[in-house]
Each structure stands twice: as structure tokens, then as C-alpha cells.
Amino acid sequence: MAKVKKISEFLVRRDEEKCIRCQVCCRMCSNDVHTYVEENDSILSDNLKCVGCHFCEEMCPTAAITITKNPSEIRENANWRKEYIYDIEKQAETGGVILTGMGCDKGYKNYFDHIILNASQVTNPSIDPLREPMEIKTFIGKKPDKIEFEIEGNNMLIKTEIPPQLELDIPVMFSAMSFGSISFNAMKSLAIAAKKFGTFWNTGEGGLPEQLYPYADRCIVQVASGRFGVNISYLEKAAAIEIKIGQGAKPGIGGHLPGEKVVEEISRTRMIPEGTDAISPAPHHDIYSIEDLKQLIHAIKEATSYKKPVGVKIAAVNNVAPIASGIVRAGADYIVIDGIRGGTGAAPKVIRDNVGIPIELAIAVVDQRLREEGIRNQVSIITAGGFRKSSDVLKAIALGADAVYIGTAALVSLGCHLCQKCYTGKCNWGIATQDPYLTKRLNPEIGAQRAYNLLRAWSLEIKEMLGGMGINAIESLRGNREQLRGIGLNEIELKILGIKHAGESW
Amino acid sequence: MDDRFFRIPSGCGISGIMSKDRKFFSGENIIKSIHSMIDRGNGLGSGYAGYGVYPEFKQYWCFHLMYEEPEARKMVEEYLKEKFEMIHSEPIPVKNVKTLSFIPILWRYFLDTRQTSEEYETFSEEDCIVQAVMFINTHIKKAFVFSSGKNMGIFKGVGHPDEIGEFYKIYDYKGYMWIAHNRFPTNTVGWWGGAHPFGLLDWAVVHNGEISSYGINRKYLENSGYTCTLFTDTEVIAYLFDLLGRKHHLDFETISSILSAPFWFQIEKCENQEKKKLLKILRIIYGSALINGPFGIIVAKSDCMIGLTDRIKLRPLVAGEDDDFYYIASEESAIRVVSKNIKNIFNAEAGKPVIFRTNGKS
Numbered sequence: 001m002a003k004v005k006k007i008s009e010f011l012v013r014r015d016e017e018k019c020i021r022c023q024v025c026c027r028m029c030s031n032d033v034h035t036y037v038e039e040n041d042s043i044l045s046d047n048l049k050c051v052g053c054h055f056c057e058e059m060c061p062t063a064a065i066t067i068t069k070n071p072s073e074i075r076e077n078a079n080w081r082k083e084y085i086y087d088i089e090k091q092a093e094t095g096g097v098i099l100t101g102m103g104c105d106k107g108y109k110n111y112f113d114h115i116i117l118n119a120s121q122v123t124n125p126s127i128d129p130l131r132e133p134m135e136i137k138t139f140i141g142k143k144p145d146k147i148e149f150e151i152e153g154n155n156m157l158i159k160t161e162i163p164p165q166l167e168l169d170i171p172v173m174f175s176a177m178s179f180g181s182i183s184f185n186a187m188k189s190l191a192i193a194a195k196k197f198g199t200f201w202n203t204g205e206g207g208l209p210e211q212l213y214p215y216a217d218r219c220i221v222q223v224a225s226g227r228f229g230v231n232i233s234y235l236e237k238a239a240a241i242e243i244k245i246g247q248g249a250k251p252g253i254g255g256h257l258p259g260e261k262v263v264e265e266i267s268r269t270r271m272i273p274e275g276t277d278a279i280s281p282a283p284h285h286d287i288y289s290i291e292d293l294k295q296l297i298h299a300i301k302e303a304t305s306y307k308k309p310v311g312v313k314i315a316a317v318n319n320v321a322p323i324a325s326g327i328v329r330a331g332a333d334y335i336v337i338d339g340i341r342g343g344t345g346a347a348p349k350v351i352r353d354n355v356g357i358p359i360e361l362a363i364a365v366v367d368q369r370l371r372e373e374g375i376r377n378q379v380s381i382i383t384a385g386g387f388r389k390s391s392d393v394l395k396a397i398a399l400g401a402d403a404v405y406i407g408t409a410a411l412v413s414l415g416c417h418l419c420q421k422c423y424t425g426k427c428n429w430g431i432a433t434q435d436p437y438l439t440k441r442l443n444p445e446i447g448a449q450r451a452y453n454l455l456r457a458w459s460l461e462i463k464e465m466l467g468g469m470g471i472n473a474i475e476s477l478r479g480n481r482e483q484l485r486g487i488g489l490n491e492i493e494l495k496i497l498g499i500k501h502a503g504e505s506w
Numbered sequence: 507m508d509d510r511f512f513r514i515p516s517g518c519g520i521s522g523i524m525s526k527d528r529k530f531f532s533g534e535n536i537i538k539s540i541h542s543m544i545d546r547g548n549g550l551g552s553g554y555a556g557y558g559v560y561p562e563f564k565q566y567w568c569f570h571l572m573y574e575e576p577e578a579r580k581m582v583e584e585y586l587k588e589k590f591e592m593i594h595s596e597p598i599p600v601k602n603v604k605t606l607s608f609i610p611i612l613w614r615y616f617l618d619t620r621q622t623s624e625e626y627e628t629f630s631e632e633d634c635i636v637q638a639v640m641f642i643n644t645h646i647k648k649a650f651v652f653s654s655g656k657n658m659g660i661f662k663g664v665g666h667p668d669e670i671g672e673f674y675k676i677y678d679y680k681g682y683m684w685i686a687h688n689r690f691p692t693n694t695v696g697w698w699g700g701a702h703p704f705g706l707l708d709w710a711v712v713h714n715g716e717i718s719s720y721g722i723n724r725k726y727l728e729n730s731g732y733t734c735t736l737f738t739d740t741e742v743i744a745y746l747f748d749l750l751g752r753k754h755h756l757d758f759e760t761i762s763s764i765l766s767a768p769f770w771f772q773i774e775k776c777e778n779q780e781k782k783k784l785l786k787i788l789r790i791i792y793g794s795a796l797i798n799g800p801f802g803i804i805v806a807k808s809d810c811m812i813g814l815t816d817r818i819k820l821r822p823l824v825a826g827e828d829d830d831f832y833y834i835a836s837e838e839s840a841i842r843v844v845s846k847n848i849k850n851i852f853n854a855e856a857g858k859p860v861i862f863r864t865n866g867k868s
Contacts, residue, residue, distance in 0.1 A: 124716040124799055125820055132818055133769045139790050146754045147791055155780070156760070162787055374729050377791075470718040470800070472817065473767070475793030482721030506720075 007086075008047035011070050012056075018064035019043065025056040025065060030426040030438055053419040055428035087349070100349040101422030101432065103249055103341040103386050103408060104356075110341075111360035111493070112392045116502060118483040120470035127472050129463040135473040136462055138403050140240070140380040141165035141309045142333045163333060164308050166220075166240055168403060169198030170459045171474060172393055174451075175384050175407030176222055176244065176313070178206030180257045180266050180278065181345030181422065182411075183439040186431045189414055189447025191215035196448070197455045202405070205244055205255070205280060207269035208234055222313075223300065225254060226280035228270040232303065240309040240334075241300050243293070245284070248342025248359070248385040250351045251315030255280035261425055261434050294330035301331070309333035316340065316362035316385065317355075321369035327379075328370060334380040336405065337362050341386025343408045345432055346423030359385040360399065364497045367400025367479055376479075390461035399497065400479040413454040414447045482506065518702070518714035519546030521835040522685040522804040523844065524811045528864050529830065530558060533676035535844040536684035540667040542843040543688055543836060546714075551689030551701035552670045553662025555710035556681035557808055560657050563616040566593050567635055570653035570660060571642075572610040572698055578649035579611060582642055589638055590617040598661075603673045606665045610698050614659070632707055632752060636732075639706065643735035650699040655708030658808065662687070662701035670701075682864065685806045687712035704740040708808045709747050713740040714836060715801030715821050726794035739801075746795055747805055758812050758861050760784075764792040766817050766857035802854075804834050810863045819856035826851035832862035 012033060021041055025034040031049045034056065036042075050067065057065045076082045087098055120126040127134070141163055148159040174190045181204065188211075194201040195218040202220045207229015212219070216237035223230050224244040235241055246252065257266075257278035267274040287293050293312065300310050312327045313336035314320070320337060327335050339359025344352065363383050370376040383396050384405035393404045412418070415429035422432035430442035462474075471477055485502040486494050494501055521539040525531060533556060540552065560568055569586070573579045586592060598612040619631050629637070639651045653660035658681075661674040667688045671677065687702035703710040717723065717739040724734050724742055730753075732745045743765075750761045767789050768776075776782040789796075800820030805812050813834040815823050825834045826841050826848050833841040833848070841848060854860050 120718070124718060127818070133771060135770055137770055143791050145791075147756070147787060156784065158780075158784060158787060160787060160791070162790055165790065371725055371729055376729065470716075471798045473793075473796055473798060475789075476719035476722060476796050476798035478722060478794070479725055480719060480721035483718070 006048055006089075007072055007074065008050065008070050010050040010052045011047050011068050012045035012050055013066045013068060014043065014045060015064045015066075018062045020062055020064075022061060024059050024061065028059050028428065029056055030428050030433070030435070051419045051421045051424075052417075053421070053428050054417050098349040099346055099423045100352055100420050101343075101345055101347075102418055102420045103343040104353050105420070106353045108340065108358060110386075111358055111489075111497065112388075112395050114486055114488050114493075115360070115395050115484050115497070115499065116487055117391065117394065117398075117465060117469065118485070119468040124470045126470050127467040129460075129467045132467070132472060134463040134467055136170055136459060136466075138168040138171040138474060139165040140168065140334050140382065140402060142379060143377045145377050164240075164306070166200060166309060167198075168200065170455055170462075171397060171401075171403040172455060172458060173199050173220070173382070173403060173405050174201040174410050175343075175405035176202040176204040176220075176242070176247075177345070177407055177411075178204030178222075178228075178257075179209055179269050180206040180261055180434070182432055183427075183430055183434060183442065184209060184211070184265065185439050185442040185444045185447065186411070186414055188212060188215075188444040189442065189451055190410055191219065192444065192448035193451035193455065194218045196452055199455065200239060202242065203229075203238075206257075206266070206278075207271065208237065209265065209269045213237060220311075223296075224280055225282070225284040226278060228272065228278060228280075231271070235300065235304050238308065240311060241304065242311045242313055242336065243284075243296060243300070243332075244313045245287070245293075246315035246338070247313070247344065248315045248338030248340055248356055249344030250347040251317050251356045252282060253347065253351050254282040256346070258425075263434050266434065290326045290330055293327065297331045311336055311382070313338060315342070315355075316357045316359055318357065320357065320362045321365040324366045324381075325369055325373055325375065328375050332379060334382055334402075335366075336382045336384060337366060338405075339383070339385030342384055343386075343411075344422075359383050359396070361496055363396055363399040363401050368498060371479075390458035391465065393458065394462055394465050394477070395484060397474065398477050398480055398484050400481075402478065409454065410451055413450045414442060518690055518712075519543035519688040519836045519840070520686070520712040520714050520802065520804050521840045522683070522712070522806065522811050522813070522833065524683040524806075524832045524862055524864065526827075526830055526832060526864070528558070528682040530680040530682055533671065533679050533681070533684055536686045537668060537671035537676055539833075539835060539840045539844045540686035540688050541671070542840050544666065546690060546836060547666065547688035548690045549664075549666045549669075550691050551662070551664055552667040552687055553660060553701045553703050553712075554671065554674070554676050554684060554686045555653075555658065555660045555703040555705060555712075555806060556676070556679050557658045557683040557708075557806060558681040559659050559679040560616070563594065564657035566616040566618055567654065567656055568659060569615045569617060569639075569651050570598065571613045571615065572650050572652060573613070574610050574648040576611065578646055579613065581646050582649045583615075585642065585646065586615055586617060586638075589634075590619055592616070593618055599675065600673050601675050603665070603669050605669055606663065606673055608664055608698065614653075635707060636748070640733045640735065644733050652699055653705050655705060655710070656808070658705075658708050658710070660703050660705045660710055662703065663698040664701060683806055683811055685710060685712050685804050685811065700738060702740055703806075704738065704744050706744050706748050707752070709744050709751075710806045711740050711744045711747070711803055713743055713801060713803045715739065715803070715816070716799055717742065717797055717801065718799030719797055722794050723797065743797065743801075743803060743805070746797070750792075750795065751807075758810070758859055760788070762812075762814055762857070762859035764788050764795050765797045766814055766859075767792075767796050768857065769817065802836060809865075810861060812862070813854050813860040814858075815854055815856055817857040819854075823854040823860070824851065825854055825860040825862075827862075834860060834862070
């Protein structure tokens with residue numbers, strides 16, 4: 001069989017009149033798309049190497065470069081889409097699993113786009129957040145069902161000890177992204193922004209670099225199946241500890257950080273030899289059942305003297321509600337549910353695009369189940385997986401979430417253009433790479449300001465929407481599905497989401 | 507349209523009068539007071555709650571029932587006889603008022619709980635009453651318990667306050683405390699149960715407002731064993747008072763700090779460290795019980811009457827006193843019309859409760 005001639009995904013177009021041959025594009029592109037040819041003072045661009053990250057386009061001082069999709073019309077049809085044909089070609093050549101990065105890009109129904117929010121009119125005044133206090137402070141952790149106290153004279157002596165809580169000034173946190181999958185500068189940007197805004201960032205499963213200890217009080221650390229970087233000071237420095245069972249992009253699958261990315265600093269942080277592959281097994285090999293999870297939760301609580309919340313992160317799968325209930329009963333203080341659109345640095349494409357359920361449905365069924373069992377108070381629900389805008393956050397909270405993790409949105413604020421090539425380690429934006437030539441492109445101070453700005457913008461938008469509903473505290477929206485209406489949803493979808501259709505009144 | 511299964515937002519007028527030393531007075535003044543605010547209603551609902559109105563049966567639980575069909579009465583009476591000892595039953599005496607329509611069949615029952623019942627080993631007497639109310643309201647069609655306290659009664663229906671007062675002959679009853687409501691619902695209703703006051707045990711609530719947090723308040727109550735049968739905001743408030751007061755043993759100040767929680771910036775400023783800690787804990791534990799959205803309420807219990815507004819006071823509430831009575835109302839005029847020598851009259855502060863007790867303390 002003949003070798004298939006490759007067709008590029010993108011076309012690099014250069015306006016020769018605008019191009020001043022400064023060669024910025026040649027120096028900048030980590031994929032070596034652009035080459036300067038001295039003989040005729042021209043620049044050649046290899047379309048085949050282009051990943052569509054648009055870095056050169058943004059760097060070009062004369063705006064001479066435009067990246068477009070290749071309009072070449074391969075004979076695709078409704079079933080045999082271009083992507084599938086190319087994938088088969090790649091596999092025929094390599095015999096390997098196709099890798100990808102970021103979240104599922106398939107067109108499964110995005111329920112956030114089919115849910116609309118309420119507002120007050122006449123019978124109930126809307127509240128102007130510029131004039132009245134508008135509260136979005138959120139606490140993550142186990143809550144007692146009632147306050148216990150004794151009366152002594154005229155004084156009320158509180159007997160209730162509130163279990164450890166994370167106090168968030170916005171119900172949005174930065175999702176787990178490990179040192180290794182993202183650069184130190186990207187991590188530091190998020191750490192600074194989280195601390196400044198009064199929210200939390202998450203180490204992911206790659207350990208906590210020493211230089212980020214100053215931000216540890218605003219940091220959630222993960223204990224994952226590889227146990228990378230887990231030691232007692234790691235646990236003690238953190239604000240909370242999260243046992244990672246799974247993630248939305250690759251439920252049921254472990255992780256693999258290739259040895260070439262395990263540079264000196266990562267080796268030290270992860271506590272593995274330099275240059276060795278960092279393999280996270282698919283399951284924790286000490287957790288084969290819910291009772292094993294319970295033991296690990298309590299082992300961690302013992303190790304940290306019950307001073308900080310211990311959470312558990314799972315991917316949203318078919319049985320998510322009963323699993324969540326089991327996790328609550330195993331003693332977790334919070335539970336993270338990551339939906340099918342959750343991002344990743346590297347995952348087999350077939351898993352990312354085909355396994356798991358959308359987060360909107362998962363929130364609705366988990367909240368409902370925990371309420372039915374009377375244990376909703378015992379746990380906070382953090383949701384993750386494809387939150388694109390502040391209204392997604394608000395809808396998730398109205399469905400029953402306590403807070404939301406954002407990963408992709410946070411990276412986009414740092415420059416990410418969703419080229420989905422994180423796993424190559426060649427991120428031109430200095431985010432998903434360990435190459436010092438590339439990572440230095442991301443200035444953590446500037447990155448932090450941009451991530452902070454994103455949080456600020458969303459907090460203002462959330463307050464506007466809340467005020468419009470006539471609500472001035474976020475806890476009055478949590479689980480308040482009366483404020484939501486579905487649009488273009490069928491009965492079973494409405495039933496699962498627990499909302500009415502647009503047009504139905506109270 | 508039967509509004510029983512829909513949630514109806516409404517604007518309203520409310521009023522309450524309480525004797526400082528439990529002296530009995532007729533319902534005449536409360537009719538006068540609530541009727542003076544006729545603009546705050548639209549003839550689609552009003553009602554009264556009187557405390558001390560059944561002195562001859564004061565040790566028994568009194569259920570007021572409305573039936574839309576005679577069949578329902580048989581089923582309810584069978585159920586009540588099986589569960590309780592029925593001391594006395596009679597139709598609620600009413601007067602023909604031509605302007606009223608959709609009038610249901612109205613009965614009252616005085617019930618004794620049988621102390622031998624096995625249920626008391628696991629539930630309190632009050633829990634059994636609550637269960638019976640919930641059972642009838644959810645399981646027996648066309649029947650509705652609208653009053654279930656001891657030595658108190660709720661009288662309500664679809665009509666202007668003067669018409670409903672006349673219909674039930676409120677002026678013939680004597681009580682030491684009265685609260686009243688005049689309703690302005692925003693749709694057409696023909697169901698009498700939708701009017702206020704709403705009550706459970708000897709709690710009665712009249713409410714002006716619309717609760718934006720209804721969805722979560724209701725879920726919170728359902729998790730605590732309450733069945734919201736009415737889909738009205740007011741029902742939720744009555745149950746919250748019952749849950750927090752009777753089951754969690756909290757006093758009115760504390761309940762108010764939950765329902766109209768102070769803002770975080772106010773808690774930060776609080777100098778008393780114990781108080782600060784308490785307020786913070788209350789917000790963490792009871793976030794789902796915070797009532798958000800505009801409201802002004804009067805809540806009555808056998809020995810006290812409290813007025814409360816939402817955190818930024820989006821609905822009016824005025825309180826005052828003269829030598830013999832305490833007053834709370836939506837408007838000052840509703841107090842002045844019944845008290846010629848009012849001494850101390852003031853606007854309730856946003857989110858701060860006004861608490862009047864029958865022993866003269868406030």
C-alpha cells in the first residue's frame with residue numbers, strides 16, 4: 001500500500017507585502033513551522049507542522065500572518081468525518097493510541113446552553129450590586145446539621161465545633177493541573193491570583209514546588225495514584241487535601257508524564273529520578289473499594305490532625321450519584337465531580353471523547369441524591385469540566401454545586417488558544433511545556449494579573465445576575481433550581497436536571 | 507384557578523396587635539387596622555389569627571379544616587378519630603356575606619392526643635400533630651388543615667379583610683393577640699387555603715413579600731422532614747420557625763440572625779468575639795435557611811409576636827406601643843387608626859427583629 005500523502009490541518013498565509021522579514025515567527029515557533037531562506041530573503045512556512053496555536057500570528061509585528069483551517073475538502077460524509085479518516089491514517093502508520101490534550105471537543109449537548117436564568121420584575125425588586133452588598137463568600141467543608149449550645153444565664157455557649165472549612169471569596173477555584181503538565185510559571189501565575197483574590201489553586205498530582213510554598217496556604221494538594229510529591233510537609237503546608245480517583249477527561253485511565261519532561265525541578269518535586277517516566281496507575285493500588293477509600297481519608301486526616309478538609313475527586317460517570325453518596329459516607333469533607341468536558345494535559349483521544357457524562361447532569365443527580373439521603377450538609381460539592389463563563393458557574397450553583405473549578409478557562413486567561421497539543425510539550429504560550437525557552441514567555445506577574453482579572457470580571461457578572469434575581473447571598477441560589485428554566489430540552493432531561501421548561505411559572 | 511399547586515407571589519398588608527398583660531379583647535380592632543390598608547390587597551385573600559379564642563377547650567389541639575367536597579370530610583374525620591380522641595367537633599360558625607364566593611365547607615375539631623400511643627416513644631406530641639397535618643394536606647384530596655394550634659385559631663378566605671372579618675364574625679371572638687393579613691396576589695385565585703395567616707401548631711405567620719430563595723428553603727425543609735403542601739412562601743417561613751425554634755431550640759434573636767442573616771461585613775465589624783463567632787457559625791450551618799428577597803413578616807406564638815424584615819428592608823414594617831398594647835403593621839396608619847394614644851412608634855430596622863412578649867417585655 002502506498003504511503004498516504006499528508007494533508008495539513010492548517011494553512012499559514014503570509015502577506016508578502018506586510019512581511020518585513022524580521023524572523024520573529026521563525027524564532028518563536030516551537031513547532032519549526034517557519035524557516036528563513038537567506039538566498040532569496042523569503043520565509044517558508046511548513047503547513048504540516050502548524051498546530052493552529054496562533055502564536056506567530058499574535059507575535060508578528062506587522063500582522064502579516066493569518067492562520068486558517070485548510071479548506072481542502074477531503075471526501076468526508078456524515079459518518080466518515082475528516083477527523084476519523086485522518087486518525088485511521090495516523091494509526092495505520094504508527095499502530096499507536098492517538099493522544100490529545102484539553103477537554104472533549106465533541107458536540108454532545110451542552111446543557112448550560114439550554115438553561116436560562118430568572119430575573120425579578122415588579123413583585124420582587126431586583127438589587128443593584130453597585131448600591132447594595134452582594135455576597136458570594138462560600139465555605140467548602142462538612143457542615144453540622146444544627147448548632148449545639150448550652151444556655152448559661154443570658155449567654156449562649158456554643159458547643160458545636162465547625163469542621164475545617166475553606167473560605168472562598170468567589171465560588172470559583174483553579175482546577176488541578178500538575179507541575180509537569182503545566183510549567184512552573186503557569187502554576188505560579190494561578191497561585192498568585194488565587195491568593196490575591198481569596199480563592200484556592202490546586203497542585204494536581206505532581207507535588208508542590210518549593211518556590212511555591214509562600215502560596216501553600218491557598219493551595220489544595222492532591223494525593224493521586226502515583227503518590228508523586230506526597231510527604232508530610234506537603235500535606236501539612238496545604239489548605240486542603242484532595243484524593244484524586246479520576247478526572248473527567250480520562251475516567252478510569254491513569255496518567256503518564258514522559259521522561260523527557262521530568263527535568264531536574266520536576267524530579268525533585270515529584271520525588272522520582274530525573275528522566276524517568278512518571279506513571280500514575282489507573283486505580284490507586286491501595287484503593288480497590290469504598291472501604292479502602294475510607295481508610296485513606298482517615299489516614300490523611302490522622303496525619304494532619306483533622307485540621308484541614310479532605311476531599312475526593314472523581315470523574316462523572318453513569319453511577320455518579322451513588323458513588324458520591326458512598327464517598328460522603330466514607331468521610332470526605334468535599335467531593336469534586338469532573339464532567340466529560342474536563343480538560344487534560346494528555347489523554348487517549350478515544351477515552352476523552354467517549355467516556356463520562358456531562359457535568360450539568362452529574363451535579364443535578366448528585367445534589368438530589370445527597371438531599372434525598374439527608375447527607376447534603378455533610379459535604380460540599382465542587383464541580384469541574386468545561387466551565388466557560390460566569391453564567392455556567394451560576395447555573396451550576398443553582399443546580400446544587402457549592403463551587404466550581406476552572407482549568408481551561410484559567411489557562412485561556414494566560415494565553416492558551418486551545419490547540420490541544422499540550423501533550424507534545426511544545427506549548428508556544430509557555431503553559432504546557434518545560435522548555436525554558438518557551439516557559440519564560442509566560443511572565444508569572446502578568447499571568448497572575450490576567451487570571452485575577454478573569455476572577456474579578458466573573459465575580460462582577462455573578463453579582464449582577466444574582467442582583468437581577470433579587471438575591472443578595474450566593475447561598476440562597478445554591479440548589480435553588482426554581483431560578484432556572486430549560487429551553488429546548490425534553491421531559492427526561494428536565495426531570496434529571498430538576499428544572500421546569502421556559503414558559504412555566506413557579 | 508386552583509392555586510394550590512402553583513406558587514403565587516403576592517404583595518400584601520399585615521398587622522398585629524397584642525395585649526401587654528394578656529387581657530382579652532375582641533377582633534374588632536384588628537379588622538379596623540387591617541382594613542385601613544385596603545390598598546395593599548385586592549380582595550383575593552385575607553385572614554386573621556386569634557390567640558386565646560378557645561378558652562373552654564384550651565388544653566386540646568384545635569384543627570380548622572376546609573373541604574371542597576363533603577366526601578373529604580368523612581375521610582378526614584375517620585382519620586382523626588383513629589389517630590386522636592375527638593373531644594368536640596362543629597362547623598365553624600359563619601355569617602352569609604353576599605360578596606364572597608368559592609366558599610368551602612368549614613369545620614373545626616378539638617382533639618386530644620392519646621398518651622398511650624406508641625408513637626410518643628419516638629416522636630413528641632407536636633411531631634404527631636405535624637405529621638397529621640402533613641398527612642391530611644398531602645393525602646386526602648379536597649381537604650386542607652389551615653389551623654392546628656392550642657387555644658388559637660386561624661380564619662381566612664378569599665375576600666377583602668372586612669368581608670372575611672364579617673364572614674367569620676371575628677368581632678365575636680376574644681383573644682389576647684391578633685394578627686391579620688390583606689393579600690394582593692398576582693393572579694386569579696379561588697382557593698381559600700392560599701390566604702394568610704399560615705400556621706402550624708401554634709405558630710401563625712402573616713407575610714408580605716416574595717422569597718427568591720424559595721427553591722432552596724423548601725429543599726432544606728424537605729430534608730428536615732417537612733412536606734411543603736402549599737407552594738407558598740409563607741408556608742416555608744412558618745416551617746422554618748418551627749424547625750429552628752421547636753426542634754433546634756433557638757430563640758427569636760438567633761432565628762432572626764439565620765433568616766435575615768447579617769452581612770459578612772457587619773459580622774466582621776462585630777466587636778463581641780463570642781457574638782461574632784456565633785453569627786459566623788450560623789451562616790455556615792444555616793445558609794440554606796437564609797430567606798432572600800423582599801419580605802416583612804409578623805410571626806405569632808402563644809406568648810409572643812415578632813416582626814422581621816429582609817436584610818435590606820425591601821418591604822415596610824412599623825412597630826409601636828401604647829399603655830395596653832403592642833402593635834406591628836405594614837403602615838403607621840394601621841396602628842394609629844386603632845390607638846389614639848400611641849407612645850412609641852418606630853420603623854423596624856432592616857433584618858433586626860422586633861420582639862414583643864405577653865409578659866410586657868420587648
